[in-house]
């Protein structure tokens with residue numbers, strides 16, 4: 264009779280254990296894939312709500328604290344469209360096409376961006392008036408790409424909020440981009456200067472008092488701070504959403520006049 268602790272038995276137990284565990288892990292991954300995707304979508308929605316300040320405005324809490332029914336309600340105020348950034352025109356959907364980025368002007372550290380981007384609108388319930396537009400933005404920090412949303416008020420120059428839903432910056436340093444009191448500084452910052460050039464920035468050190476274009480620097484995180492400045496300015500420029508914002512400004516003005 265074979266001994267219980269023979270080499271064969273040891274290998275058999277190890278093999279069976281490996282097969283059972285890998286089946287369990289891959290089964291769970293497949294079974295939970297839908298839920299993971301739904302959670303990613305939910306997280307994006309919460310970040311959009313955070314950038315717009317709607318959660319604080321309506322319920323007095325950050326979007327992460329909202330209940331599902333409240334997220335659904337606020338999400339009902341948000342619509343989306345696709346835009347070809349070069350022409351600034353709406354298109355029917357996303358494409359896989361990309362456009363090269365010239366990093367010499369605004370160094371966002373990315374070789375390319377999608378040709379079309381999804382933009383979001385906050386429509387006031389009842390009137391349907393567009394009160395904000397939310398633009399997806401991204402660019403490199405120190406350790407990787409920061410992905411976020413920039414919410415603009417209907418003058419398309421005043422920032423309502425900036426949130427990042429994904430980044431690799433160090434907690435306590437560059438990761439302070441998630442700090443609610445730093446994020447709150449963006450509310451009211453002007454995106455462009457008097458000549459229409461992108462001017463919003465993260466200052467190195469405390470932002471000068473009364474400066475309409477800057478927020479405090481992230482201490483010990485100059486590279487992340489510079490990355491955030493660069494990405495905001497790139498997306499606000501004519502290489503980013505500039506042509507679209509120009510057209511949208513005309514659209515919003517004529518709809519106000521027609522009202």
Ligand SMILES: Cc1cc2nc3c(=O)[nH]c(=O)nc-3n(C[C@H](O)[C@H](O)[C@H](O)COP(=O)(O)O)c2cc1C
Pocket residue numbers: 405406432433434436437438483484485486487488
């Ligand atoms: C472990 C570690 C993590 C760091 N994480 C960040 C970061 O997330 N963002 C950042 O800009 N700098 C980070 N730094 C600091 C940068 O390496 C660099 O020194 C700093 O951005 C330069 O800032 P200063 O010009 O204010 O000295 C980190 C440094 C260390 C040692």
